[in-house]
Amino acid sequence: MRIVLVGPPGAGKGTQAAFLAKNLSIPHISTGDLFRANISQGTELGKQAKAFMDAGNLVPDEVTIGMAQDRMAQPDAENGFLLDGFPRNVSQAEALDEALKADGQKLDAVLDLEVPEDEVVKRIAGRRICRNDSSHVFHVTYSQPKQEGVCDVCGGELYQRGDDKEETVRKRLDVYHRETEPIIDHYKAQGLVVTISALGKVDEVTKRAMAALAGENA
Template identity: 40%
Template sequence: MLNIVLFGPPGAGKGTQSEKLIEKYKLVHISTGDLFRKHLGEGTELGKLARKYMDEGNLVPDEVVIGMVDDKINASTHLTGFIFDGFPRTVAQAKALDELLQKKGTSISGMISLEVPEEELKKRIRERGKTSGRSDDQDEEKIKNRIKVYNEETLPVAGYYQEQGKLARIHGVGGIDEIFSKICAVIDEY
């Protein structure tokens, strides 16, 4: 089974590349943003629990997030593999994901990290904001903060997978198809 963590800061191109990877490799897309919207919208038990934390202004605990990921994996019937987009965000989540997958007889094949210079990220996010309707994609302070949070809290996850020999860094600047080809070359080695 092919299980990929697509990794990188906001604006690195994860969404664009994950769509192409899903199509080529027939992977199930697991995005925590999508999972939150689904569970909150459907009012599931996990959604209600997440809402409780969010309403109190707290982060949703890893156990709840992992529960949503487990639910998605269990609901997936075609098992070519998964692409994790925007998850795991912390080393604790990465460890919990490894444990979850191990129980299911599989593991992360590799993490592909899209490496993009900060100024390019800011430019891309502002451009995306013109069409996305997301006000936070137009606010310079919010953009800086999202990149800062990524560097401080999420970037250590790359080190976790690097220690396992599962990290591949891809220069994420250039044409979409050019970057896609580089990613596929890495995946085809798994």
């Protein structure tokens, strides 16, 4: 299957993408991984992206699209892929349509993870990260440490990242509504969008997504 995963920040796209890709035996292709791989490998596209990033500018769509096309052309993506974080806007979606069409391919589904805005803010603003190891993540509501402000794993100080503060989260949501959300209408016109609730436990959402992709009632 060839799938695009969409949803607001805090919808759990990265987590669901990993589980869905494993269940479907297709590669999980995320924008962040594409950038890191191309930059670390010193590819021409990676060099272009790094130059823009170093200058504090956004990487142009054509560079991002080029990276995605190269990755989708790899042997492990022959039978499908799951795109996470790409396309990010309508122009990228249109470019993806053209690229797939040129290869005689098409998307099978666009999975839209739906989460109420207040829940997104609660999820992200409640996160607390360990200063010693950023992989140690807690939450003031959903995954509380035994001692407030102290990491259960190593005893390090827990803190709230600047981009997790409520004001910043709401700005990120504004960007999502303005730039990315319109791709849902773009794909609805093609009959590709499958919308599911991303509320609940991770495995519940995964089962819901698998059922929806299979055409069953989610």
